[in-house]
Amino acid sequence: MPLDVADLRSFYASPLGxxxxxxxxxxMLRFWPDCARQRVLGLGYATPYLSVLGMDAERVIAFMPAAQGVVNWPHQGLSASALVEPTLLPLPxxxxxxxxxxxxxxxxESPDDLIEEVGRVLSPGGRMILVVPNRRGLWARMDGTPFGQGRPFxxxxxxxxMRSAEFSPEGWREALYVPPLRQRLLMRSAAAWERMGAGLSLPFAGxxxxxxxxQVYRRVPLRATRRSFAFRPILLPQPTPAPRIGRDPDSPPPG
Known part of the structure; x- marks a missing residue:
């Protein structure tokens, strides 16, 4: 069942959110400390993070999937959010x-189509931050949060x-080592969990x-072509010349 925008908003309003x-x-800020003069798009439910990343951006818009629903964002000023089909973005x-x-x-339902559509709207050399549940993490195994829904990777x-869609990973980090439980003790020790997990490179990040x-260029696939070879001999056999039929100079002339 697709995520509902009301559940997402409630999660991010909670202490665990x-x-x-x-x-x-x-x-994210370690990857993109400055987005000045950049056109930034959030796809999915990215508004909790766009408020931080897009402070100095030229333009920030939030697209939310039709199956999920949409909320007005930002809360003040003109709305910059819209309901879209993620694989058919209404952008040049x-x-x-x-x-x-x-x-x-x-x-x-089609991760390949989604990443390819993101690549279409991105300018050459444009950048993408992708946040995806870790298949080996605890958050993907417990359905009490949005990261426990859908398909982990x-x-x-x-x-x-990313390689099939012509993206080159430049940075890779894991986050959410703290278990997705709502006990106060875990919430207070979340920073310690994060430091320990990152320091030991533990495999169960959320x-x-x-x-x-x-990538600025796209690889051109090599296509097999058929070649027809016509072998032509360099040396051709020549016919032997026939003997001349004529009068022998030593024979007497005819009488």
């Missing part, structure tokens, strides 16, 4: 500089997906956070 926003947002080609995908890839699956760049 604040923890998720804090650690995922910290990883190469019109966006940076894209943030949160609660998007794991919910779509392993690192190798994400690498193959999400992957990837910074990827759209």
């Amino acid at each position: 604040h923890v998720a926003r804090r650690f995922i947002g910290t990883a 080609t190469a019109s966006i500089d940076r894209v943030v995908l949160v609660h998007a890839l794991e919910e779509t 392993s690192r190798s699956q994400l690498e193959a997906l 999400v992957h956070v990837i910074d990827a760049t759209k």
Whole structure:
């Protein structure tokens, strides 16, 4: 069942949602400390993070999947959010500089089409931050949070997906080592869990956070072509000349 925008909003308003926003947002800011003069697009439910990343951006818009629903964002001023079909974005080609995908890839039926559509709207050399539940993490195994919904991914699956869509991963981090439980003790010790998990490179982080760049060029597939070879001999046999029929100079003339 697709995520509902009301459930997402409730999660990020909870203490556990604040923890998720804090650690995922910290990883994003390490990749993109400055988005000045950039056109930024959030796809999925990225508004909790766009408020931090897009402070100095030229333009920030939030697209939310039709199956999920949409909320007005930002809360003040003109609305910059819209309801869309994620694989058919209403944007011109190469019109966006940076894209943030949160609660998007794991919910779509066609991850390949989604990443290819993101590549279409990104300008050459544009960048994408992808936040995806970790297949080996605790958050993907417990359905009490949005990260426990949809399809989680392993690192190798994400690498193959980005490579097929002509994206090059530039940075890779894991976040949410704290168990997705709402006990106060865990909430208070969340920072310690995060430091320990990152320091020991533990495999059970809740999400992957990837910074990827759209390749400027596209590989041209080699196509097998048929070649027909006509062998022509260089030396051709020549016929032997026939003997001349004529009068022998030593024979007497005819009488």
